[in-house]
Amino acid sequence: MAIRPILLHPDPRLKKRCEPVETVDEEIRTLIADMFTTMYDAPGIGLAAPQVGVLRRVLVMDCAKSDEEDPAPIAMVNPEVVWESDDLNVHEEGCLSIPEEFNDVERPAQVRVAYTDAEGTAQEIECDGLLATCVQHEIDHLNGKLFIDYLGPMKRQMITGRMKKRKKEKAAAKGTTAKA
Ligand code: K1U
Ligand code: ZN
Numbered sequence: 001m002a003i004r005p006i007l008l009h010p011d012p013r014l015k016k017r018c019e020p021v022e023t024v025d026e027e028i029r030t031l032i033a034d035m036f037t038t039m040y041d042a043p044g045i046g047l048a049a050p051q052v053g054v055l056r057r058v059l060v061m062d063c064a065k066s067d068e069e070d071p072a073p074i075a076m077v078n079p080e081v082v083w084e085s086d087d088l089n090v091h092e093e094g095c096l097s098i099p100e101e102f103n104d105v106e107r108p109a110q111v112r113v114a115y116t117d118a119e120g121t122a123q124e125i126e127c128d129g130l131l132a133t134c135v136q137h138e139i140d141h142l143n144g145k146l147f148i149d150y151l152g153p154m155k156r157q158m159i160t161g162r163m164k165k166r167k168k169e170k171a172a173a174k175g176t177t178a179k180a
Contacts, residue, residue: 001033001034001036002037002038003037003041004034004035004038005052005053006038006042006047006051006052006096007052007053008097008166008167008170009095009098009148009160009163010163010164011097013050013053013055014050014051015144016144017143018048018049018055018056018144019055019056019057020057020078021056021057021077021116024077024117024118024119024120028118029118031052031054031056032058032060032075032118034052035052035060035075036060036062036073036075039060039061039096040062042096044096045062045063045130046059046061046138048138049142050142051096051097051141057078058075058076058077058142059135059138059141059142060074060075060076061074061131061134061135062074063130065130075117075118076115076116076117076138077115077117077118078115078116079113079115079138079142080114080115081112081113081136081139082112082113082114082124083112084111084112085109085110085111086108087108088106088107088109089106089107089109089132089133090105091104091105091130092105093105093133093137095137095146095148098159099166101148101162101163103148103151103155105137106150107132107133108132108136109128109132110126110127110128111127111132112124112125113127164178
């Protein structure tokens with residue numbers, strides 16, 4: 001189980017719609033295992049495949065509330081929101097591809113998601129609270145959408161400007177050139 005590098009915004013791969021997975025095979029199971037390792041190492045509560053440069057419809061999450069609570073890992077292949085509530089919820093969101101930036105985002109408070117699990121079995125789950133926020137954030141990644149796309153253009157441009165600067169500084173420290 002390997003830690004894979006997480007792509008940082010702006011990167012054209014984070015703006016692409018990802019391709020569905022046809023068969024949950026060993027390659028997909030290795031991707032899922034690596035994504036859990038990468039997410040826990042970051043640390044984060046979710047991670048989508050495009051964030052590690054793989055443009056397939058795969059995500060992982062663990063929204064367990066605290067270190068005292070048992071881990072609650074969930075891997076989803078080809079997730080689809082099949083129902084969403086009319087009532088909305090505002091939650092502060094962060095993103096491992098946009099570190100150190102946090103903003104409130106309004107989304108449906110509850111969603112029902114159909115997906116295939118790591119064994120290739122069809123599943124359906126009803127999500128609310130942080131899990132509902134997180135699963136919608138991760139499914140957005142699979143459609144090339146970032147949480148900053150919900151913000152006004154001024155806020156979005158400010159965050160993108162700060163990220164470009166940080167990427168340049170990081171690349172300079174490593175002696176490489178920042179892409180995008
Ligand atoms: O998709 C991602 O970039 C992961 C992101 C998921 C997310 C967080 C908050 C609201 C919606 C979606 C993160 O995990 S950011 C890091 C984070 O939230 C966190 C990190 C350590 C402990 C607890 C939370
Ligand atoms: Zn994210």
